[in-house]
Amino acid sequence: MSDMSRIKTFNLPDLGEGLTEGEILAWLVKVGDTIELNQPIVEVETAKAAVEIPAKWAGQVQAIHHPEGTTVEVGTPIIAIDTDPGAGPLETPSTTATASADLPTPSAASLAAVRVAPAEGMIEPGLIGGAAPGGRTAVLVGYGPRTTAAKRRPRKSEVPTPAGVDHGVVVGDKTATTSTIPAPQVHDRRVGASGGAVLAKPPVRKLAKDLGVDLGTLTGSGPLGSITREDVQQAASGASVVVAEPIAAATAPSFGADREQRIPVKGVRKLTAENMSRSAFTAPHVTEFLTVDVTRAMKALDRLRGRREWRDVRVSPLLLVAKAVLLAVQRHPMVNSTWAGDEIVVKEYVNLGIAAATERGLIVPNVKDAGRLSLRELADALTDLVQTAKSGRTSPAAMSGGTLTITNVGVFGVDTGTPILPPGESAILAFGAVREMPWVHKGKVKVRQVTTLGLSFDHRIIDGELGSKFLRDVGDFLTDPEAALLAWT
Template sequence: MLREFRLPDVGEGLTEAEVVKWHVAAGDTVTINQTIVEIETAKAVVELPSPYEGTVSALMVAEGETVDVGTPIISVDVPAEEGSAEDQAPIPPPEGAVEPGMHGGPAPKEERKPVLVGYGVKPGTTTRRPRKQPPAPVPASVPASLPAPTPAPVAAPAPVAVPPQVGRVSVLAKPPVRKLAKDLGVDLSTVAGTGPQGSITREDVQAAVAAPAAVPYQAAAVPAGGEERIPVKGVRKATAQAMVASAFTAPHVTEWLQVDVTETMATVRRLRELPDFAGVKVSPLLLVAKALLTAVKRHPMANATWTDDAIIVKRYVNLGIAAATERGLIVPNVKDAHAMSLPELARALTELTERARAGKCPPAELTGGTITITNIGVFGVDAGTPILNPGEAAILAIGQIRDMPWVVDGQLAVRKVTTLALSFDHRVIDGEQGSYVLRDVGAMLEDPLRMLAWA
């Protein structure tokens, strides 16, 4: 019994995702909850487990393709006695056949398999599905391993093994592939598909461009120093939309403060020697985070959200940490950071940054932030004007820490100095309040003992 697994909404309310990497191939045996594919949403890369146990019949979407939620991405041959009752569209039966729950009465009770946690397919019956597939014989969408219901004439024009003349092959290319072909000037009718059922993949299109080295079109390829087209999608697209919305909605104000952090650096070195911090990374970011959490406790408006009819002041802090990844900027957050001890916060920050760099942050960590820190100092930059994350009232940027001449007790000395930049929403935070937040963070980094006094 063939079952199709449709791309689920992974709990973010998103409408599409890109297939990044398949972990299985046609013919492989899969078990329930085995990771079968990695998808990239506008937030992060998410691993999807299999809702079925059986043999992979076909991969219906190629790597690199972007598809809508609800699109079938894989079909699995499930033993009839173990067929899942989840809300997935079954492969159309032969003409005249009646499936349970369609026209022959209610479906019999089946023992349910474990459901996907977080991405679960909604439970339900299959009574609605037949109306979506009135014409039973649709050979172009049936995997090769399924026996044809009847030798209907429409099945003949779709042989997989005829590369030069594929007829109306455009129907076997996904929209992103057709767009790529249009951008590259490739005629899909001349391309042999290597995907499921002879469908054309991105690799087929790119191979068609690269193959004929002596063709004039290839000779006219973009020379060195020309242009490169980079699709705007996934994290990059979501970040752009969020930043534009924030920059042109919230009135930003940015204030700067140079701070002598010599004592902070000495405290970091002492903390690294304590057994409580064994196995975790202790960096200046840890004390900056603790200082900001303390400042938020003293000035709650920095941890608020503007709405049209009210300012929502949050009594909890989900601390966002901006992270640069290969897919673009993401801002995962540490939940309830305000309630953590310093060792707990150190571990949480270490684990969060490791997951972010590996692209393994779950969707829950990428939503619900209340205030953010961005460490631009790691790029050798002194200061900047950070843009607020939508829904947040403040964001703190840390510049690089470097040796600078500084006056200490009337004497010139070389000290460790950094520049802090605080951007805030002027609808929520007045200039006075913003200045107090920045001043308090700076004071605690100059003398970390103040964190104990003000906590």
């Protein structure tokens, strides 16, 4: 096999929804590593989510073209892989030089060592935009690869990578290699078993979960005391484990001399801001409120948890709220629709969105065709959705195509709110905290469990009567879910 055919360059694929760029959060491999087909090699954050991209070929990593923290355009080469490392050393000498402000132009011989994959190689199989079922087969008109150079997000402080890690950096048509590159401080902080803050990137957390390692029992060897993949692998192999102490400095905000902190608006937060601004000033919002006695609903949940077939299922009040919304949509289909300018598109299917607050910002993944799921299937789908969102692994596809949304503000101890519609949807329901309150029940004041619902809707589609009836039916279900299930289904 010739050098040209064995060295293949993988381009950043279109990860769906016409996204044009992504920020490299973390490389999961380094130069010289032997990788397998479909092995995760890099974590990339787009405007919608952080996703791990698998290797398109098996082989050995020859070059990493962009360091962590770089924002790369779709279609830009990001890594070169030797698909036949057993064939011996490459004949063409590599071009290495010290990085400087004036980078040398690579020679024709050095460029021959790396072959850019054909246009189809820009699309990763199994990802949105690839050959997987439901994926797009072409980049949308007006979107896709651009010819501008990758840009590096500026930082106030730079932390070098460990010595010996060599990344080839491609800028425009110039190539350079540097042994120390700034590493971004992109980590996931949570509380470990020791009670201290655990600093680790999402891929490291996934590895620890797969290997059964408790991150709270480790002392990190990475920047700011973060836990690395090597720390987890060492612990899994039975090496000595040291209990980590709280990292107070890592969790505190970093203020400058002016006592201010500046946080770049990018990724999920940037897209959320754009969508909410567009929705708030495009769709005329109306919000209605309803306070309901959910004592029977909470007792129904307790009975459900006690059943043998439900003991391993996560059952929460959100499950009943979701079921109430789905049944109310059957009675009032217009609520599940979209304003399309000269027409209203009413949808038979319900892609039920659940707003989730993550460390990267607010995201709204949805359960596809939720109206056709049984109560048990709906519970499993909601559990999977929430766990995936918390782990930072929600895919762009899971956040696309939503038709109706629930935002559970009650988990924050909030009674209700006036939520803003996700773009393209006509209604969103805020579910508030369930509290014990004095309530008139059967002519007497008793302590009951009460919650407040807030429904925002697009007044171009849903008038006051329709919105009120829909909200009333959701409330009636939550007041007595067992009776409603018998009467409505």
